[in-house]
Amino acid sequence: MLSIGYVLKRLLQIIPTLVFIVVVTFLIVRLLPGDPASAILGDKATDAEVARLHAEMGLDRPLIVQFGNFALRVVQGDLGTSTAVKLPVGRIVLDRLPATLLLTVMAAFLALLLAVPLAFVAALRQGRLGDTVIQGCFQVGLSMPVFYVGLILLTVFAAGLRWFPVGGYGDTYLLHLYHLFLPALTLALSLAAVLMRNLRTAILDALTADYADFARAKGLPTRVVLFRHVLRNALISTVTLFGLNIGTLLGGAVITETVFAIPGAGRLMIDSIYARDYPTIQGLTLVLAVLVSVAFLLTDLVQASLDPRVAQ
Amino acid sequence: MSTLLSVSGLTTRLLTPAGLLAAVEDVDFTLDERDSLGLVGESGSGKSVTMRSLLRLLPQRAEVEGSVRWRGRELVGLPENALRALRGREIAMIFQEPMSALNPVLRIGLQIEESLKVHTDLDRAGRRARAVELLALTGIPTPERRLDDFPHQFSGGMRQRAMIAIALAASPALLLADEPTTALDVTIQDQILHLLARLRREMGMAMILVTHDLAVVAESCERVAVMYAGRIVERGTVRQVFAAPRHPYTLGLLRSVPDGDRPRQKLRSIEGTPPGLGNRTRGCAFQPRCGFATAQCATDRPPLADIAPGHAAACWQAGRLTDLSREAA
Numbered sequence A: 001m002l003s004i005g006y007v008l009k010r011l012l013q014i015i016p017t018l019v020f021i022v023v024v025t026f027l028i029v030r031l032l033p034g035d036p037a038s039a040i041l042g043d044k045a046t047d048a049e050v051a052r053l054h055a056e057m058g059l060d061r062p063l064i065v066q067f068g069n070f071a072l073r074v075v076q077g078d079l080g081t082s083t084a085v086k087l088p089v090g091r092i093v094l095d096r097l098p099a100t101l102l103l104t105v106m107a108a109f110l111a112l113l114l115a116v117p118l119a120f121v122a123a124l125r126q127g128r129l130g131d132t133v134i135q136g137c138f139q140v141g142l143s144m145p146v147f148y149v150g151l152i153l154l155t156v157f158a159a160g161l162r163w164f165p166v167g168g169y170g171d172t173y174l175l176h177l178y179h180l181f182l183p184a185l186t187l188a189l190s191l192a193a194v195l196m197r198n199l200r201t202a203i204l205d206a207l208t209a210d211y212a213d214f215a216r217a218k219g220l221p222t223r224v225v226l227f228r229h230v231l232r233n234a235l236i237s238t239v240t241l242f243g244l245n246i247g248t249l250l251g252g253a254v255i256t257e258t259v260f261a262i263p264g265a266g267r268l269m270i271d272s273i274y275a276r277d278y279p280t281i282q283g284l285t286l287v288l289a290v291l292v293s294v295a296f297l298l299t300d301l302v303q304a305s306l307d308p309r310v311a312q
Numbered sequence B: 001m002s003t004l005l006s007v008s009g010l011t012t013r014l015l016t017p018a019g020l021l022a023a024v025e026d027v028d029f030t031l032d033e034r035d036s037l038g039l040v041g042e043s044g045s046g047k048s049v050t051m052r053s054l055l056r057l058l059p060q061r062a063e064v065e066g067s068v069r070w071r072g073r074e075l076v077g078l079p080e081n082a083l084r085a086l087r088g089r090e091i092a093m094i095f096q097e098p099m100s101a102l103n104p105v106l107r108i109g110l111q112i113e114e115s116l117k118v119h120t121d122l123d124r125a126g127r128r129a130r131a132v133e134l135l136a137l138t139g140i141p142t143p144e145r146r147l148d149d150f151p152h153q154f155s156g157g158m159r160q161r162a163m164i165a166i167a168l169a170a171s172p173a174l175l176l177a178d179e180p181t182t183a184l185d186v187t188i189q190d191q192i193l194h195l196l197a198r199l200r201r202e203m204g205m206a207m208i209l210v211t212h213d214l215a216v217v218a219e220s221c222e223r224v225a226v227m228y229a230g231r232i233v234e235r236g237t238v239r240q241v242f243a244a245p246r247h248p249y250t251l252g253l254l255r256s257v258p259d260g261d262r263p264r265q266k267l268r269s270i271e272g273t274p275p276g277l278g279n280r281t282r283g284c285a286f287q288p289r290c291g292f293a294t295a296q297c298a299t300d301r302p303p304l305a306d307i308a309p310g311h312a313a314a315c316w317q318a319g320r321l322t323d324l325s326r327e328a329a
Ligand SMILES: Nc1ncnc2c1ncn2[C@@H]1O[C@H](COP(=O)(O)OP(=O)(O)OP(=O)(O)O)[C@@H](O)[C@H]1O
Pocket: B014, B015, B016, B023, B041, B042, B043, B044, B045, B046, B047, B048, B049, B050, B059, B276, B277
């Protein structure tokens, strides 16, 4: 479905985004009020200590030179050294990222797994009991904050029924999946609610579209009408919505990791903010932003493979 | 000629905010093999619902009553599976807007081949070859290169040709064409009508053509049925009905067609508007707009009665109209 030309075009288009991300993450720290050096060292530091760190961080040089150095290091994969733990930021981030990625991917997967079939059922039973129940449940899910849902799931399934661990990440890959199930479900519910509402409406529209009628008039089996003609068209807008929500999902991961005590990038971000660990904040922001834009790119490609009108 | 389709007492109720209301009531007509019937009437008169009722392509919870006999076999009440085998295979349908009736995300070739897959024994290669043939038959240049195109890569006229190719994939005996040229500009309209006429001849196919355009009916159909407020108010051969209309509504329609040089204009409607689904009265539905109405018209509904062999009208005053059209002649 996808032409190589289109994929290359989209890959090239991501370059300005990446440049923009580097500029912004650089500026975030430089433009903060106050001097990063004194902020890092805290109130008790002497002026001499602050001045030394200031010079060490290159903060006394012109902004453009600072940026040049920063960009050069970033391109080489060097994200600086954490001021809190004195380790390369790249290593710390790489250490914490897998948990967050796994959590986000699992959540996205669970959200789709919940949203697509339920939207289908709701749309096909429009206005009947099944539809009302599904919509009602998701309405409730949508109106509750992520941490609250997390706490409820924890109380019931971890603390109460003891089906799942209360927190942590486990040591093996399978244990990771097991540990991350409840947090991923927590994260998935609100996204599933958003996707399901959108997809239900899109399916209802597609069901009454002329092309669905024409497909039926051709004598195609209901299965083919529903899956080839209706669902495929309906998924286009849902994929777009899904892509737009990837950033929110990562944001939600931060909160969820805190509730479930998962040593992921979200926790790292919060810890680094408390520790005023600017290099880590910067490096992590950069990596997360790049991940979000890659995710956008992937959604675009999926969308283009669903909708030939996009891939022009 | 043998009777292909015979519809009697067809009544279709649709779910509206005011409950189930009849969009089509007590419709009777027959169609012979290779016959062509024009179905005309103002917007909302129930032309599309009539066509869709034949194949039961209706919204959920619609009710169909009466009888639709296809080659002697009753279709009303037929299980969905049996009806599905008929759709596209024996009775095909094309729509007004090819852009929205073609699936935007599927290649034209696939949209033809999926029909062949359900209705024929052709293998993959056979289906593809037949798809090329069908596109060529409907006048699409270099068809083998257009097979992998998507609908948006076709022009308006080409899309209508493609839709016709898809509908005719399984060589149906009857084509239901619901305003197939309304969305097209005039020169393309002519091409499509000529294409339909040629295909009908070559494939020996019958057709019901829904249109607002009486000139199109005159050109493409042997017989005509005029619908008003969900009912057929007059039907007969094109010659009978156009030369001597026996229903005031038909007369009004014919008078609102500008004669001579510009025959392809949309109907200018008669003074007033047709009643909505909820407001259909006991008497003749046309009575409030009718210049011939008497007291009887407000209380008793005139039945569709034969006036001459093959010519019927539903009007108490049909006799007075005879004199009138004689005067005009
Ligand atoms: N899905 C539906 N639900 C409820 N009412 C409907 C539905 N489809 C059509 N109707 C109503 O049924 C009546 C007949 O509609 P129909 O589409 O058959 O008219 P038509 O003669 O084809 O008009 P047009 O020339 O505009 O296509 C109209 O009053 C319309 O509002």
